[in-house]
Amino acid sequence: MSQQAERDRLVEIRRDLHRHPEPAWREFYTTARIVEELERIGVDDLYVGPDAIAEDARMAVPDDEELDEWYEQAREAGADEDVLRQLEGGYTGAVAVIEQGETDGAPTVGLRVDIDGLLRAESTDEDHEPAAEGFRSEHDGAMHACGHDAHATIGLGVLEAVKDSDFEGTLKVFFQPGEEMIAGGKSMAESDHLADVDYLLAAHVGLDHPTGEVVAGLDGFLAVSHFRAEFEGVPAHAGGEPNEGENAVQAMATAVQNLYAIPRHDDGATRVNAGQVGGGTATNIIPEEAFVEGEVRGETTELKDYMKERAERVLESAAEMHGCEVEITTNGEAPSAESDEELVSIVGDVAGETSGVENVVHRDELGGSEDATYLMRTVQQNGGKAAYVGVGTDHPGGHHTATFDVDEDSLPVGIDVLAGAIRNISAERP
Template sequence: MSEPIQDRLVTVRRNFHRHPEPAWREFYTTARLVEEIRAVGVDELAVGPDAYDPADRMAVPDADLEPWLERARDRGADEDLLERMTGGNTGAVAVLERGEGPSIGLRVDIDGLFIEESTDADHDPVDEGFRSEIDGTMHACGHDAHMTWGLAVLEAIAESDFSGRLVVFFQPAEETGGGGCPMARSEFAADLDYLLAVHVGLDHPTGEVVAGIEKPLAMCHIDATITGTSAHAGKAPNEGANAMHAMGTAIVNTYGIPRHSDGMTRVNVGTAEAGTASNVIAERAHMAAEARGETTELMEYAKRRLERTMKSAATMHGCRAEVDVVSESPRADSDPELQALVSEVANGVDGVERVLPAADFGASEDATFLMERVQNDGGLATYAIVGTDHPTSHHTPTFDVDERSLEHGVDVLVGTIRELEGRHPVPEVAETADAEYAEADE
């Protein structure tokens, strides 16, 4: 029998931190999760294509999967699991069936980022020996902490007298917006009464908890490839159709997309590549761009304008453009009933000094697919934040978490699940309750 996860939160988190894997390449990560889940003992465990329909995935890389699969194999990942994850079908869903009671989902994400972790001696993972072992990749957003929470909560509920159903989604590919959709469309997301999603930090310090985010931005990622005609830049430039020139026009015009009177929108071209030599008219250009909106409808507006801009710029220069929506996610807000309950639970957790009933998110998250699915089916959802002191911002080489927050997260989530069990169905929140929480936080 392995040592309880709740007694080794720091160790579990650091082991995940050493082995970060980016979206749809989380082979070793999934294998380690499965090992821990099996030790806990669950009623159902689905891995990869058994957890979702692979056709529903977004932003799946065309190449680069095999080296990550081999790396996982070299590190001792279970061969049967690797076989099931062929093609990048990573992630898992664990289910506890404990009789009559509410059906509750918990979503945690598992992927890392293409960032080279700092080697500075004062960076704690360096100083304490758990820096990423994979060059160019790190857990720079706290997903190592999220996985630890998911496992510890699963264990705590499995060992309790909980009555109901708990479904824990260990979701791949959050950073690319690719994994939330297949999880949300899966059978495991059906008929959930409640969904909890959670993130560490996000500029909230250790000891602070946000009971539920509001106003996450709807988002889409777009790839655009412009194809023209190559020619000699000196001898016969008139014979070419300049893909690079078309790309430049597309970039300039993208930032000229009109704002919308109904609310905020965002557009950005993040990468742009073209050309082979100074004396060659570029035949091909590629851009990666995104559009965001305060609502799903506003994101759709920005997305349509962005697609049209790319195609029009190509046509203007005698080229053609292929525009693909790689991934996208809707807006979904936390439900006030769950915000109130999480606030109440968090106020009673040791080490939590301040509870915010709500906070604007200001970014995007594909957990909104699961939130939307549950809400559309008549359930309630919230996306909580458990604060942590982090020396630098998320997605930076020196990002780290204050490991005191690991226990805070487990206690908030386990406490919320047990309260949902006891209070199901959760009553509507009275306006006076909202005011009471607001006064308590001032």
């Protein structure tokens, strides 16, 4: 296949995924489409849905009604029904495995790519390429605003490139659901599939790096924990007998104010945010229910834990102050991690010799959170090595904006760098 024909095929896959963005645990069409390509490529082992993850480690799973709605939407879009049946209940994602050459004593190398979309509307502007070229999101209120359609495509391309090479060993590609909600990494990290992985790479497009630039190792992952606090009070007539009520909205409001008063820590950066709040039913009723959804972050896992413990103390104290009860749920969580220098050096060397790469940045800071860190830390704690790679891409809008898009010239660059690094990692065994 010519380079142009290969690029066209990658673009076709990426655009199909872009038209069908699906959020955490609702990646039904996405998983089925990935499985279709994996079967075309031909893999030695393929684990789909509940066979790809640790079921009890899923976080932020939607209710059955919402899952059924997205499931039916995928079916109507033409997703393979045999695959869909394996994904019922929101058990999405896949792990693909190839084994080549003399595998006895050879390393197992992993690649993690995320596959979920975001719950936000995509631009309809004429100068937004997906709208102009006819591959804008077909799902109202959802889009691929962070490049995970490109990540899934790159994962498929790497698998095929390695399969057609002189690679010796085992390659596992983890097509992970639920990254945007920090909800899926733990379930893949705790699956049996990661236990024998000696080296792991993860990758992301963009991140303020242009097409032609590769970051060999990203660090600066903020550990994060998402929470939902539900306050329950006592209703009363707001005009006739307000003293008989226990105001849940007051408790929620007190909690929001005091969350932002948590002291910073001298060991490093910490963050807190109350991103969504609500409560009450009418102006003349003392509210009996209220909620706040938010997050805490830390430069290290320990700093995140510091913020989480104090946030929970604030929420519980606010409820007690106003005579209410509070139930706190963790909706998503991820630790911090660091890229191992041995892998960063290999990626950097490969990138420097890859066509289309104009600049190699040895290391950079992510400055945000990513649940690939669960997989990275698991491999590292098992005695292996891990690194997170940045593949530059020009994008007209920032990540998570309505006009975000991926420069499709970055797809073959990402594939060539990652496939080359995987081959060299297996050969060098750093």
